[in-house]
Amino acid sequence: MLNSNIPSGPIEQKWTNHKFDSKLINPANKRKFKVIVVGSGLAGGAAASTLAELGYQVSCFCYQDSPRRAHSIAAQGGINAAKNYRNDGDSIQRLFYDTVKGGDFRSREANVYRLAEVSNAIIDQATAQGVPFAREYGGLLDNRSFGGAQVSRTFYARGQTGQQLLIGVYQALEKEIGRGGVTMHTRSEMLDLVTVEGHAKGIIVRDMVTGEITSHAADAVILATGGYGNAFFLSTNAMGCNVMAAYRAHKRGACFANPCYTQIHPTCIPVSGDYQSKLTLMSESLRNDGRIWVPKNADDCKKNPSDIPEADRDYYLERKYPSFGNLAPRDIASRAAKEACDDGRGVGPSGLGVYLDFHDATQRLGQETISARYGNLFQMYGKITGEDPYQTPMRIYPAVHYTMGGLWVDYNLMSNVPGLHVLGEANFSDHGANRLGASALMQGLADGYFVIPATIAPYLASQTPGSVTTEHAEFKKVEEEVRERVGRLININGKRTVDSFHRELGHLLWDKCGMARDKAGLEEALDRIPGIREEFWENVRIPGSGNNVNAELEKAGRVADFLEFAELLCHDAHDRKESCGGHFRTEYQFTEKSPEVKAGKTQPGEAKRDDKNFSYVAAWEFKGVGKKPKLHKEPLEYEAVKQTIRSYA
């Protein structure tokens, strides 16, 4: 069922050979093909504009009021590339290796190599578009360091790299909209995928202003709809981020891969109360200069941090991981923070927080330099907490941030449903079990600018353009199903709000399938989720009609899908009886007795992979609501790198 279509040959030549071997479509024929792109972030926007430049007719959809507001915009820290402008020993090979290792040897090698290979062209493209990356006095581009790497390969635009890259994408997209190459549909939400004879041929969309439900046909469909972090209710995702498009595609046959690989980001502002609607990320770049610590003694936790002497502080990342220190990868830094707090040494009113301290860096570099590097982040922190991080250390705690899992795709970024392509965070392919910082922007843009424009051609070349229209019976059928579902939601007229269900589900997932998971907890979650879902369908209240803006209706549709998706997430976590990257099963960790620990290769409490039994992509096939999905395995074969214990000591 799953053919990854990895090209043959040495890893350095796969992408070049594959492009040469793939069918092309001549320029005169390209304009006959229609492509739908759902999502207008880095991946979707880049794909839509580039495909339109090539001559395809593109329709692009987003739920926001403008394509410029996709959540890629919130990425702060930077974007990696193997330019080696610093002469510090970087190369495509090293970026590839760091990314595979960072992903805890659970990603597909060939995809990651391609990602590293096209990374440099992304920087060139963005710079040519006018993306104002940080520069040095000589006028050339500056770099900073990021977690999981010992070279400085991260390009950045202060703390708003995502916004600047997305504006570059948005401008390219608006250029094509102005030229007529892209038809843009804003405030439009995809509610279902339409397949005809097994091929993805269109989508059903709700206009979020008028409530009108319409069908859209195309020769191929691209989903670039982001991740599912909001299943946890509280996350760093935007309020509107959701799994609907990907999950609808899953219900129409697309396999969902590795959903249990969720990234908990170590540096977020701690939760302050139960009214909280979202969590705010503080960029990982802060770990370049900030030092993370907790008091050595639990009794000191409520003291003013400046009253705790140096000798009584535990800089636990520097202590445990001397070569990477505060720049240990995200999953490791998050778990270390959890351990410190579980040990009773957390700080702040809730006890769920650790310090991120800029005192030493300010002494060394001066406040002006710190402000130039992180000014907007410090301002953001100050506004939210009412504290001044120049004076008192920030308090941070891990939060759900990114999801490595996603729809299964082959080397061409096509799912197992022919014609359905999936880009960016919405697919599973490049980050394995953990994503390194500054790699999401790289992957989104690689997929959109450079991969899909080449890899969609072989599929389109096999199709007759315009062969399916919205007059096809399948469109009528799916459109009717969508109307029925919307009507059903509105007519429940129960007593509880959508958010109350979402919050209940989120708390359950965070407790049982969050930073640490175990068999019993996952089974409890699997036991409880169906009950929440049933109550939702009997007792949710959605006021108003479907014919106006109706925020509760929009949220209800998304939460309804999270309530099904959550089970898939827990099934995958339950089934993967090992720890790797963002998936930490407490039963599978190194202990003091482990031979690897005795040999000094790792430390107690680190994630213990089981390469013999779990070196595969878990791709799940939908088998009905409430039924266990069917597992398909794509074996992961490592030819260029050797699977080793992932050590940052």
Next chain:
Amino acid sequence: MANLNLTLKVWRQLNAEDHGRIETYEARDISDEASFLEMLDIVNERILEDGGEPIHFDHDCREGICGMCSLTINGIPHGKDRGITVCQLHMRTFKDGDIIWIEPFRSRAFPILRDLMVDRTALDRIVAAGGYIDIRTGAAQDANNLPVEKDKAEAAFEAAACIGCGACVASCKNSSAMLFVSAKAAHLNYLPQGAPEKQKRTLSMVRQMDEEGFGNCTNQYECEAVCPKEISADNIAKLNRDYALSSIKEAVS
């Protein structure tokens, strides 16, 4: 930490055809640690529990970068604090017993969709008219082949920080979009990459702006005062210079 009791005066309007009105809501027992939008969430949960329809407002990232939130609070777009969006406004800046007026961003070019939500697609159309550098994907040279003086790069960055929220328009008595347009033009016109299209860009963006029904700039700088990213009104002066020069060049060519 303390809890606040507030009175909200909120603009309600079902859709573009509806006549809007101000309605009053009591917001009791609101934590001063909550953000302004979280306060509205709490009020909405209570409206829903009482069987009403919630107050609709645009919001998404809730960390001050997406530009979606767009409320006029006590007459000021994004509220009285400088350099923030509504989603970064916290209840600790209010006092117990305050009466808070909440209205949408007001401009003829921003039609109301429902309650506090407006249609700002006019801003996208201005960008589509010329707010870009026309570079095909894949055609770029090595990024370091074109050094950019640090001060120019910084100036471009300062202008590029615009999040397209439209507060500048909402604050202006003329509904002028000059701060938005000038920021986009300055971002690209400062950079050597943007030089070849500078004249075309400047003229077509300004013309599209006029077509969308935005008013003229009369140099009151309300826009600069409310801009959440503190974009400088100096960009407007630059746009006026670039426009004058481009118009002359166009006339004589």
